[in-house]
Amino acid sequence: MPYPPLPAVATRALRLIFGALLLPVITATASEEARYTDSHLHTVDFFQQGAPLETLLSAMDAAGVGNAMVSGMPLMKKWHENEPKRPDTYAGDDAGVYWFSATDAYLAESLEALAPAQRDRLHPFLSGFNPTDKNADLHLQKMTELYPGLWQGIGEVITRHDDLTALTEGETPRANSDAMFRVYRYAGHNGLPVLLHSNITSKRERNPLYAGEVEAALARFPDVNIIWAHAGTSKTLHRHQGTMAFLLPEITRILETYPNLYIDLSWSVLRPYLLDSNDQPVSGWVALVSRFPDRFMIGSDLLGKYGRLGEKLAEFEPFLQALPKEVAHQVARGNFLALLPTRGVCPQHVARCSQARCVQGTPKRRLADVAAYFR
Numbered sequence: 001m002p003y004p005p006l007p008a009v010a011t012r013a014l015r016l017i018f019g020a021l022l023l024p025v026i027t028a029t030a031s032e033e034a035r036y037t038d039s040h041l042h043t044v045d046f047f048q049q050g051a052p053l054e055t056l057l058s059a060m061d062a063a064g065v066g067n068a069m070v071s072g073m074p075l076m077k078k079w080h081e082n083e084p085k086r087p088d089t090y091a092g093d094d095a096g097v098y099w100f101s102a103t104d105a106y107l108a109e110s111l112e113a114l115a116p117a118q119r120d121r122l123h124p125f126l127s128g129f130n131p132t133d134k135n136a137d138l139h140l141q142k143m144t145e146l147y148p149g150l151w152q153g154i155g156e157v158i159t160r161h162d163d164l165t166a167l168t169e170g171e172t173p174r175a176n177s178d179a180m181f182r183v184y185r186y187a188g189h190n191g192l193p194v195l196l197h198s199n200i201t202s203k204r205e206r207n208p209l210y211a212g213e214v215e216a217a218l219a220r221f222p223d224v225n226i227i228w229a230h231a232g233t234s235k236t237l238h239r240h241q242g243t244m245a246f247l248l249p250e251i252t253r254i255l256e257t258y259p260n261l262y263i264d265l266s267w268s269v270l271r272p273y274l275l276d277s278n279d280q281p282v283s284g285w286v287a288l289v290s291r292f293p294d295r296f297m298i299g300s301d302l303l304g305k306y307g308r309l310g311e312k313l314a315e316f317e318p319f320l321q322a323l324p325k326e327v328a329h330q331v332a333r334g335n336f337l338a339l340l341p342t343r344g345v346c347p348q349h350v351a352r353c354s355q356a357r358c359v360q361g362t363p364k365r366r367l368a369d370v371a372a373y374f375r
């Protein structure tokens with residue numbers, strides 16, 4: 001038998017019923033008044049540890065975040081035999097990191113324990129696969145069968161990521177591998193957006209060395225909406241290169257060329273690109289976001305700890321306030337939601353897919369429909 005048996009449906013149903021009775025139901029008020037959608041958030045860190053989702057929901061209420069993308073973490077840091085102290089970041093010592101598929105099951109199980117009104121505010125993405133393995137799409141299929149109707153996207157897929165890539169065991173992933181093409185094909189068949197981390201270059205090359213890998217994916221899968229995490233930047237790139245002068249013209253060119261490209265502006269883009277050293281909005285980026293008002297979004301990129309959620313998103317305010325008001329609304333909360341399928345993805349031939357939350361062939365949500373999230 002190629003797969004282990006499905007988990008006991010009855011157990012899960014009981015847990016859902018009792019979970020709904022025991023957990024406080026979040027009022028609709030939080031979503032109606034929400035300023036933000038967090039389009040990039042991890043519920044665990046590089047050790048697969050994270051605070052309970054109830055903590056996240058409380059932090060969202062306090063920070064004016066109505067909805068959030070939630071993703072596990074596809075990589076696990078090893079506590080190596082040679083290391084006397086347990087590391088607390090992936091860069092804590094020289095030990096490797098490895099691909100960790102259980103992250104998706106951890107996320108699914110914690111979501112299934114929430115009350116439906118709580119779960120509706122969280123939008124889970126599948127990330128627990130090795131992007132150099134052509135079996136990656138089998139994992140997506142399997143997780144869809146185990147949790148029909150749950151998943152709303154794929155990512156954060158981690159390909160080019162400077163020091164993290166150097167510590168990752170096995171081959172270096174890239175956005176245009178055959179394995180990733182199979183992942184995009186799965187995304188396309190199911191109307192799922194893909195959040196992709198691919199640094200635009202290496203630590204030393206002062207040119208868009210890896211942009212072509214992302215472009216190849218965009219060109220080959222025009223029906224797949226790809227969200228480029230951090231616009232191809234990273235803190236490590238910044239440390240080595242300073243401000244990359246080619247970033248704005250390159251992102252502009254690629255946005256012009258590929259209508260299926262979306263940009264996550266989360267933190268490593270914020271400074272020094274969106275805001276200068278005096279925290280003033282940079283006019284070139286204000287103009288670009290205003291020119292493509294439905295292509296940009298913001299996120300916290302937190303890893304299982306949510307105490308700084310409000311602070312991380314409020315840091316975007318000087319930039320958001322430099323945008324036309326309606327564009328700021330779209331970037332702050334609407335654009336990410338517009339990319340989600342109307343329902344989570346369901347397997348093609350599974351009886352459990354008759355559940356109310358499963359529908360086949362879900363169309364992509366249009367921006368005009370986003371208001372439904374705030375009712």
Ligand SMILES: [Zn+2]
Binds near residue numbers: 301
């Ligand atoms: Zn991330």
